[in-house]
Amino acid sequence: MSREDLMAMTRALVAHGLRGTMELADAVVRVPAASYTDPGRFEAERRRIFRRLPLMLAPSCELPEPGCYKAMEVVGVPVLLARQRDGAIAAFLNMCTHRGNPLASGRGKASRFTCGYHGWSFGSDGTLLGIASPQDFGVVEKAALCLRRFPSLERAGLIWAILDPASTLSIETALCGYDRLLAHFGFENWILFDQRTLPGPNWKTAYDGYLDFYHLPVLHANTFGRDFFNRANYFAWGPHQRLATPSKFAQRTGATDQIDLSAIPEADWPMDALMQGVWTIFPHVSIASFYGGGVRGAMISQLFPGRTVTESVTTQYYVMERPPETEEQRQGAHDQFAFLKTVVEGEDYATGRRQHEALMSGLLPEVLFGRNERGGQVFHQWVDRVLETDDADLEALFASAQPTVAAAPALAAA
Template sequence: MSKQQLIAMTHSLIEHAKAGTLEQTDSIVEIPASSYTDPELFEREKKQIFSRLPLMVAPSCELPEAGSYKAMTVAGVPLLLTRDREGKVGAFLNMCTHRGNPVALGEGKASRFVCGYHGWTFKNDGSLIGVASAEDFGPVDKATHCLKKFPVLERAGLIWATLDPNSTLDIEDFLCGYDEMLEHFGFANWHLFSKRTIKGPNWKTAYDGYLDFYHLPVLHANTFGADFFNRANYFAWGPHQRLTTPTVKHDKLGTNESMNLEDVPEKDWPIDALLAGVWTIYPHISIASFYGGSSRGALLSQLFPGDTVGESVTTQYYLMEREPTDQETIDGANQQFDFLKTVVEGEDYATGKRQHDALMSGLMENVLFGRNEGGGQAFHRWTERLVSASDAELKTIFSHQQAAEAAE
């Protein structure tokens, strides 16, 4: 069924391209400029969105084998991801249940974690298995002092976790069937080629750019080119979106290869043509396909709010369909990844920082999202709605949304 959805979307894009049209919203939308600059709203967003909603915390290939682990901090919460010997992923509060010291740092491979403060030991399934000098410390019920678990789901080669151990929001409901679409990338079997972390502007300013083709031939005239497309149609699954340009061609970004889809039978359309564009996972993930060294890859951008309203942090993952083994492919992938750093950090985020500094003057009341910027309009509607929703309302919103998506 999801493959047929991809094909139907592609037919829609072809028809719009032939007619010279795109799907537009009913009207231009105004967003208060203060939504980017208000520090109190920024703190509410971290609490109501990043501390309550499922977040895509890692691609599966970042924890490639049993014993793999990764420690990270998300919106002030220390998180530990592990893969146990059966291959199951766990998500835990990275705090020793003795005094709260993190039990793991960085990433690597381990079957157990020893706290560097007093030596308490935990298995990678979170269970407490050793209290240092237990006879001196006194009796401890190990079963009640395991690492605190977070809800976690591995699906479509991606790992989601909810940083509220008491959350009743089902992660599958939150995904609204979008995970079925993401399965077509095949990320479960992909290779993590490289990653890096870059700093950016306010998280919504940064995310606006992922939902915007309108700026491509202007801001990226020196990288993508001044004749690059600037139109996009938007497809939504709850708050998650795909945006892609109306076209009859499939261009392999990063190569000179192009295919006219009308010259190819539908059954022979390649999967990368069906997955063209930018796929966003609310509230902080962007996925776009590229080719480096003639090998299929994807830039997965993981965006988190920074310490202040004007800051964000993005981890860029360059995933590859196959692990490169020859130097030409490795060099090509490195060149593509470096090019994307220039585009995002040197152009998108540098512009976003200037934009944020200007908005901080307080002299602009509203910013505009045009009828051709439906993705940004939807993003801000969802953000405003979810920031205001209670925990009970949050669960209802997504259970109803999941039911509606399934019924279509």
């Protein structure tokens, strides 16, 4: 069914492209400026969104084999991801159960984790293996002092976890079937080429940009160009969205030219053409395809709120369908990744900081999302829904979400 969905979306994009039209939301939506600037709301978002919903913490290729681990901090929570002996992934609270000291930092390979404070040791499965000087410490039940485990799921070459050990929300339910579409990237077989971390503005100010093609030929006139497209059709699976340009053209892997999808049979439409555009995973991830060095790649942008309402942090992963085989391909991939740093850090996030600083004046009561900016409308509506939903009702909230894959418009009506 997911491939049929991809075909239906592509038919709609081609048809709108031939007509010179796009899908529009029903009305302009107004969002209170305080939703970006209020410190109390910001803390509620950190607590009720980022500590209750599944978060995409790593692409699978960042932990490619058993023994690989990654330690990270997510909205104040120390997290440890560890690839198990059987290849499964586990997510733990990265705190020794003795005094809470973090066990690991960075990335690496290890079969056990030893606390640098008192020497307690834990297996990669979270089991407490040993207590230093047990004859002096006293009697404790080791089985009750294993690492706290977070709910986690590895699907479509991506790793999710919920930062609440007691959560009853199904990660699969929260993905609303979106993971079946993402699986067509084939990320589980890709490689991690490079990554970096960038500071950014308020997390919603930053994330708005990933949901918006409207700004591309204006803000990015010196990088993408003034003739770049500014229209997008939006497809949604609950809060998760895909943005794609209404056009008959698509990029072809390994080529600098484009193909005219309207001129070839649908059965011959290549998968990368069906996956074009930007794929966002609520509440904090964006995936976009690129072809640096002629090799298919993607930038996965992982965005988290910072410690204050004015800050965020983004890790950019550049993953590739296969390793570059020549120096030209490697340089092309490096050049592509460097170009994207200029676009995001020097244009998107620099503008976002100025925008958010201005909003902090409190003199603009609301911001607008036009009919051509449905992605931002849906995003802010879901932020509000999640904030207003109790823990016990989260499962039902996502279970009731229906995908919206619009049919292609009739060409005869053009």
